[in-house]
Amino acid sequence: MAKKKIRVRAKLKGNVVEVKALMSHPMETGLRKDKKTGKKIPAHFIKEVVAEHKGNKVIVAHWGVAISKNPYIAFKFTGAAKGDTLKVSWEDNMGESASAEVKIG
Amino acid sequence: MKRRSFLKGTVASGMLGVAATAGLLTPKMVLAAWPKAAFEAKDLNQGIELVMGSSDVTESSDVKIKAPDIAENGAVVPITVSTTLPGVDVMAVYIAKNPVPLACSYDLGPTTKGFVSCRVKMGKTSDLIAVVRSGGKLYSAKKAVKVTIGGCGG
Structure with a gap:
């Protein structure tokens, strides 16, 4: 698997923080077949993405296999200041996980 | 005795x-755990009920879906759901004709805006349905997306 990376950007506009995150993950549905062997490729997908600001969960995303490969998520929240840390993490169905922290700019 | x-x-x-x-x-x-049953439900209404606790949904113009009318590649369909309704705690996206309609659900914190954007896979031309829970009631919006190349199988 590729590097487990999350790229996050959080920008304060007025009093709203706009967050955009891009994760690298294959997001296999479990329905696809390997063309060479004809065997099904097992499902491998991110189940949960959590964004935390000062220990509060801003958003918890529950994903199924219908989310595209290398998933992207964007959301907005209020109540944060410039320089605050936002933590984004994910966990997939095979128990792998990754997380990243950014300063809100 | x-x-x-x-x-x-x-x-x-x-x-x-x-x-x-x-x-x-x-x-x-x-902020509950991953709803396994909802991601296995093949029926749209059942999928809605398992996430939202009810399938009593009212269509509302306050829920908006932004997605392309025609998706050239069903594997990557950008979609944004936004709502002006107050007190939204759960938002979910369903794709009516996918093997499992539920694509994603989002639990929102109290300071989170009713706005979520992501990219989904669509097997074929289908309706996208966004369901939003605001104050314990369900509101939805629908948008048809035409898919020229499916995003499932390969």
């Missing part, structure tokens, strides 16, 4: 019943 033990029995089973129904009536608490 008999009456006493009878009472004891009913109280105990009564308590169990209360616990069981409490568990059943709140299939989804805020």
Whole structure:
């Protein structure tokens, strides 16, 4: 698997923080077949993405296999200041996980 | 004596019943665990019920879906759901004709805006349905997306 990376950007506009995150993950549905062997490729997908600001969960995303490969998520929240840390993490169905922290700019 | 033990029995089973129904009536608490059953439900209404606790959905113009009318590649369909409704705690996206309609659901914190954007796979031309829970009631919006190349199989 590729590097487990999350790229996050959080920008304060007025009093709203706009967050955009891009994760690298294959997001296999479990329905696809390997063309060479004809065997099904097992499902491998991110189940949960959590964004935390000062220990509060801003958003918890529950994903199924219908989310595209290398998933992207964007959301907005209020109540944060410039320089605050936002933590984004994910966990997939095979128990792998990754997380990243950014300063809100 | 008999009456006493009878009472004891009913109280105990009564308590169990209360616990069981409490568990059943709140299939989804805020910030709950990954809803496995909902991601296996092949029926749209069942998928909505398992995430939202009800399938009593009202269509509302306050829920907006931004997605392309025609998606050239069904494997990557950008979609944004936004709403101006207050107190939204859950938002979910369903794709009516996918093998499993539920694509994603989002539990929102109290400071989170009713706005979520992501990219989904669509097997074929289908309706996208966004369901939003605001103040315990469900509101939805629908948008048809035409898919020229499917995003499933390969």
